[in-house]
Amino acid sequence: MATSILLLAGCQHISTRTLNFTEQSSSSPLNWISQHTSSAQQKKALLRVNRAQQRIKQLDFSSNAQLFKVTKQNQVANYCAMTTGITLDQIDALKALNFKSPRQAKILARYEQDSPRIKLDINAINCDFD
Numbered sequence: 001m002a003t004s005i006l007l008l009a010g011c012q013h014i015s016t017r018t019l020n021f022t023e024q025s026s027s028s029p030l031n032w033i034s035q036h037t038s039s040a041q042q043k044k045a046l047l048r049v050n051r052a053q054q055r056i057k058q059l060d061f062s063s064n065a066q067l068f069k070v071t072k073q074n075q076v077a078n079y080c081a082m083t084t085g086i087t088l089d090q091i092d093a094l095k096a097l098n099f100k101s102p103r104q105a106k107i108l109a110r111y112e113q114d115s116p117r118i119k120l121d122i123n124a125i126n127c128d129f130d
Contacts, residue, residue, distance in 0.1 A: 045081040052077035080127035
């Protein structure tokens with residue numbers, strides 16, 4: 001019985017490590033962020049941009065309220081990232097990683113076409129990275 005428990009625990013450990021390796025393959029957004037940031041604040045800012053970009057993939061285009069919310073989240077995340085020294089080129093490179101399949105590229109194209117143009121009040125944006 002003790003042997004069975006050890007084998008089961010060992011298999012669980014191996015599968016967890018395999019999953020973590022898969023999640024951070026060399027072309028994954030998380031790995032890219034780790035390699036292209038020089039401070040913890042920049043890393044947090046790009047992680048926020050990454051989360052905002054991921055929401056685009058799950059967007060229900062028939063919901064104007066959701067489209068507005070996701071657009072606002074993306075604009076705020078991009079603005080906050082740029083306050084840390086992240087460039088628009090870096091944000092675009094992350095976007096290219098997040099939308100590399102043809103299906104994802106179509107979703108992004110539709111989002112960029114349909115997303116409302118929002119003028120944000122930069123004084124009202126909270127870029128707290130804690």
